[in-house]
Amino acid sequence: MDLPKRPDVPYKELESIFENSLSQLKIFYILKSSIDLRLYDRLKDYKSFEEISDMINIKPTLSYYILEILTKIGLVEKKDTLYKNSKLSNLYLNSDSQYYKGKSFILTTEKVNMWEDLMDTMKGDIKKNDNNHFPLIIQVMGENSISGDLYDVVKLISNLDEFKKAKRFLEIGGGHGFYTIALSNVKPDLESFVFDLPSVVVETKRYIEKYSSKVKTIAGDFYTDSFGEDFDIIFSSYNPSGKNPDVAKKVYESLNVGGLFLTKQNFPSENEGDDLEELLANFEWNLTDLTNSKKGKRSFTFKKDLFLRDYLLFLEDLGFEILNSYNVLDLSPNAIATVNDKIVIAKKVK
Numbered sequence: 332m333d334l335p336k337r338p339d340v341p342y343k344e345l346e347s348i349f350e351n352s353l354s355q356l357k358i359f360y361i362l363k364s365s366i367d368l369r370l371y372d373r374l375k376d377y378k379s380f381e382e383i384s385d386m387i388n389i390k391p392t393l394s395y396y397i398l399e400i401l402t403k404i405g406l407v408e409k410k411d412t413l414y415k416n417s418k419l420s421n422l423y424l425n426s427d428s429q430y431y432k433g434k435s436f437i438l439t440t441e442k443v444n445m446w447e448d449l450m451d452t453m454k455g456d457i458k459k460n461d462n463n464h465f466p467l468i469i470q471v472m473g474e475n476s477i478s479g480d481l482y483d484v485v486k487l488i489s490n491l492d493e494f495k496k497a498k499r500f501l502e503i504g505g506g507h508g509f510y511t512i513a514l515s516n517v518k519p520d521l522e523s524f525v526f527d528l529p530s531v532v533v534e535t536k537r538y539i540e541k542y543s544s545k546v547k548t549i550a551g552d553f554y555t556d557s558f559g560e561d562f563d564i565i566f567s568s569y570n571p572s573g574k575n576p577d578v579a580k581k582v583y584e585s586l587n588v589g590g591l592f593l594t595k596q597n598f599p600s601e602n603e604g605d606d607l608e609e610l611l612a613n614f615e616w617n618l619t620d621l622t623n624s625k626k627g628k629r630s631f632t633f634k635k636d637l638f639l640r641d642y643l644l645f646l647e648d649l650g651f652e653i654l655n656s657y658n659v660l661d662l663s664p665n666a667i668a669t670v671n672d673k674i675v676i677a678k679k680v681k
């Protein structure tokens with residue numbers, strides 16, 4: 332038998348796809364282990380790799396390479412032969428820090444487990460119960476908002492004349508409640524409410540207490556319950572109902588004439604992109620569904636959602652005037668946001 336001919340497409344092309352993805356996976360697992368081993372709690376001051384090796388009980392050669400790799404990716408700083416947290420890891424990975432991203436890692440680990448068992452995940456029909464899912468999500472979103480857009484959004488809203496004159500404020504799907512808590516600090520005479528699922532307002536109340544705020548909560552489901560009435564401002568940020576026309580109608584009914592609806596959501600482009608990141612996000616979105624908020628096909632979309640253009644036309648038909656629409660990243664460059672994230676300001680004019 333003759334040897335096969337040289338193939339006309341070199342294997343090297345395939346190998347580089349494997350190697351590049353494997354290299355990202357290795358970095359991910361180094362990162363994950365460093366967090367699981369609480370390395371950033373131990374590296375608040377300079378340590379040698381030998382000291383770290385004793386503390387985390389791994390071979391000195393391995394602790395040396397972990398520290399070198401973490402230095403390369405900017406999470407550790409090296410001086411002579413000693414290592415300590417970089418500013419970035421000291422803020423977000425050290426569990427004593429008030430910016431610690433602990434809940435975000437729990438969520439990331441949940442996702443990793445889903446990807447590790449991708450064959451099963453794809454064949455299964457994973458339904459997450461909204462009442463169990465959102466209490467964790469809002470803790471992650473809370474961590475993200477504090478180090479992201481919170482202060483820019485609060486500045487935008489608190490500078491509006493309508494806010495300065497407002498008496499009653501409502502945030503729907505407010506979760507952690509940080510936007511409302513911060514706005515209520517700016518304007519202590521404002522009567523402020525966070526509306527959210529009953530299982531979530533339990534968490535909201537914890538934050539309200541932690542930050543000694545007088546914000547009140549309303550437990551309910553925005554698909555089936557009314558929000559109440561006589562509000563001067565209604566705010567909504569990244570909610571399953573954020574592009575839903577029925578919920579927009581409820582917002583309209585709950586607002587006073589002259590009142591504002593401010594909504595910050597991810598509005599996908601009308602044409603589905605074929606960018607790798609977008610395809611991965613859309614794929615992952617479809618691996619699970621929620622029991623209550625039924626998902627749409629593309630990431631961050633739900634059944635009945637409208638595209639931005641149609642949503643704005645719908646608001647105008649209801650009796651809103653669109654005062655402004657910003658890209659979240661223009662307003663807040665450090666926001667955990669994409670180019671599709673917009674904040675819309677609409678005034679109820681009739």
Ligand SMILES: C[S@@+](CC[C@H](N)C(=O)[O-])C[C@H]1O[C@@H](n2cnc3c(N)ncnc32)[C@H](O)[C@@H]1O
Nearest residue numbers: 465472504505506527528531552553568569570
């Ligand atoms: C992605 S989180 C956003 C949290 C917060 N607004 C923010 O931007 O950081 C979605 C929020 O919508 C709430 N939510 C989801 N379904 C809901 C429903 N049917 N009724 C009321 N709130 C709901 C969740 O509990 C959660 O607080």
